[in-house]
Amino acid sequence: MIRKCKSYLLGSSEESIEWPYWVHYIPANVKKPFSMSEGLGHASAGNYFSAQELLDDNWKDHLSITNCLWLSDLLINSSDLNQISEKIVLNHYGDLPLFHEIDVDSHYIYFQPRKVK
Numbered sequence: 001m002i003r004k005c006k007s008y009l010l011g012s013s014e015e016s017i018e019w020p021y022w023v024h025y026i027p028a029n030v031k032k033p034f035s036m037s038e039g040l041g042h043a044s045a046g047n048y049f050s051a052q053e054l055l056d057d058n059w060k061d062h063l064s065i066t067n068c069l070w071l072s073d074l075l076i077n078s079s080d081l082n083q084i085s086e087k088i089v090l091n092h093y094g095d096l097p098l099f100h101e102i103d104v105d106s107h108y109i110y111f112q113p114r115k116v117k
Contacts, residue, residue: 011066051081
């Protein structure tokens with residue numbers, strides 16, 4: 001079953017157009033609601049992460065490049081990483097971040113980007 005859900009852009013690398021970096025938050029993907037990616041086209045790479053996985057030191061540079069160290073602070077100070085809600089993330093973010101709708105296959109938790117007109 002395909003359904004639509006929101007994907008919030010929490011941060012991106014503004015200074016590197018040749019090799020961009022992004023951090024997204026997709027609340028509907030409950031087990032791994034954070035997405036980090038880099039690059040363009042066929043050379044790009046990315047994956048979905050749980051809150052716990054996002055705290056791994058290997059991702060600190062990615063969070064720094066995308067101006068998302070605030071997200072790391074939010075997760076470190078959370079009493080329960082399994083209870084990070086959309087409201088908590090968006091309240092901590094401040095202004096409502098950019099978002100777009102994506103199609104989600106709930107059987108496979110596969111996210112397929114979809115352009116919104």
